[in-house]
Amino acid sequence: MGDRLTAVITGASSGIGEACALAFASEGLHVVLAARRADQLDRVAAAITAAGGSATAVVCDVTDAAQVDTVVARAVAVTGRLDVMVCNAGLGYNGRLDETDAATMRHLMEVNYYGTFHAARAAVRHFRVAGRGHLFIVSSIVGRKGVPRMSAYAATKFAQVGLGESVRAELAGTGIHVTMVYPISTETGFRRAMVREWGLDVAGSGPRQSPEQVATAMVGALRRPRADVYPWRLARVVPAASALLPGLADWVATRFTRKPRT
Numbered sequence: 646m647g648d649r650l651t652a653v654i655t656g657a658s659s660g661i662g663e664a665c666a667l668a669f670a671s672e673g674l675h676v677v678l679a680a681r682r683a684d685q686l687d688r689v690a691a692a693i694t695a696a697g698g699s700a701t702a703v704v705c706d707v708t709d710a711a712q713v714d715t716v717v718a719r720a721v722a723v724t725g726r727l728d729v730m731v732c733n734a735g736l737g738y739n740g741r742l743d744e745t746d747a748a749t750m751r752h753l754m755e756v757n758y759y760g761t762f763h764a765a766r767a768a769v770r771h772f773r774v775a776g777r778g779h780l781f782i783v784s785s786i787v788g789r790k791g792v793p794r795m796s797a798y799a800a801t802k803f804a805q806v807g808l809g810e811s812v813r814a815e816l817a818g819t820g821i822h823v824t825m826v827y828p829i830s831t832e833t834g835f836r837r838a839m840v841r842e843w844g845l846d847v848a849g850s851g852p853r854q855s856p857e858q859v860a861t862a863m864v865g866a867l868r869r870p871r872a873d874v875y876p877w878r879l880a881r882v883v884p885a886a887s888a889l890l891p892g893l894a895d896w897v898a899t900r901f902t903r904k905p906r907t
Contacts, residue, residue, distance in 0.1 A: 649699070651724040653677045653716055655707050655764050656734030658685035661783060661831060664856035665731055668864050670698030677720040679705040679713075680734065707734045707760030710767075717767045726775070729867065730768030732761040732805075733783040738798045739905065745797045757801035762808060769812065772821045779822040779870060781863060782809040786829050786880050790887040792898040813872060822870035828859045829877045852877060 652669050656662035658680035666676045670693045678686050678700055686702035693700040703719050705712045720727050736756040738749060765780055772778030787795055788802030806825060813823035830853045854877050862876040875881045886893065 650674045650728040651677065651720050651726050652729035652731060653679060653720050653727065654731040654733060655679045655760065657689060658682045661828065661856045661859045662733040663689050664860035665733065665863055666700070667693060668860035670700060671696065672864060672867065674729065675699040675724050677716060678702045679716045681706055707763055708755040710763040713763040714767050717771060727768065727771050729779045730764055731781040731783065732764045734760045739794050740797065741794055742796045750797050753797050753801050758804045761805050765808065765812065777820050779824065779867065781824045781826060783826045783828065786827050786883055789827060789884045790898060793902040794904065824866045824871060824874055826859065826863060826874045827880060829854055829880055831856055831859060
């Protein structure tokens with residue numbers, strides 16, 4: 646890829662963010678790792694360095710726009726450039742609408758939507774000046790089709806999609822790429838995070854993928870930019886099925902409902 650590119654990755658301390666950081670670093674990018682847990686960031690940075698890569702760790706709460714701006718500024722200060730922004734930080738939740746209080750909904754929006762908004766805005770401002778860049782927004786397949794007991798979470802993911810698709814249209818023809826990523830249920834620390842935040846643990850069936858599979862698909866889009874990435878290829882049918890056969894899509898969604906673990 647020529648001169649070393651620089652990527653900022655939010656939520657880089659575990660799961661998809663960590664896998665993406667390792668994969669991008671192996672492609673020769675300098676990765677700037679952003680998340681709240683300093684010890685986990687240092688662990689990921691050490692793994693990248695041990696493998697011959699280059700990384701910078703910056704503690705950041707994506708709900709604070711000033712902290713996100715600081716991460717971007719740090720990336721530019723360390724490497725002189727910013728080429729890629731991965732908006733990945735997120736928080737899950739499981740519960741019926743009538744079980745979800747307003748404070749929970751606001752917190753989910755602050756992390757999942759506003760965290761993406763802050764990072765995307767900071768990056769795009771820089772990309773427009775540079776005349777190049779690549780914005781990745783890690784949404785979810787439930788950003789394409791809502792499922793039972795995930796209305797609050799799905800709402801934040803639909804919001805991400807609306808933001809990303811609109812920004813992509815705004816940037817058409819500029820040389821700045823916007824890629825939406827739609828993972829299915831992924832084997833990460835996501836459930837553990839729900840236990841920490843809400844005291845919730847869930848169980849369910851259905852297809853799953855590894856964080857590494859998501860990261861590999863994102864590397865493909867980094868090499869050859871495209872609008873949408875479905876790491877589990879069969880998930881491509883979800884938007885069409887939801888639009889053309891909504892009743893059937895709802896029925897299928899109920900078959901894979903995540904329910905509280907008892």
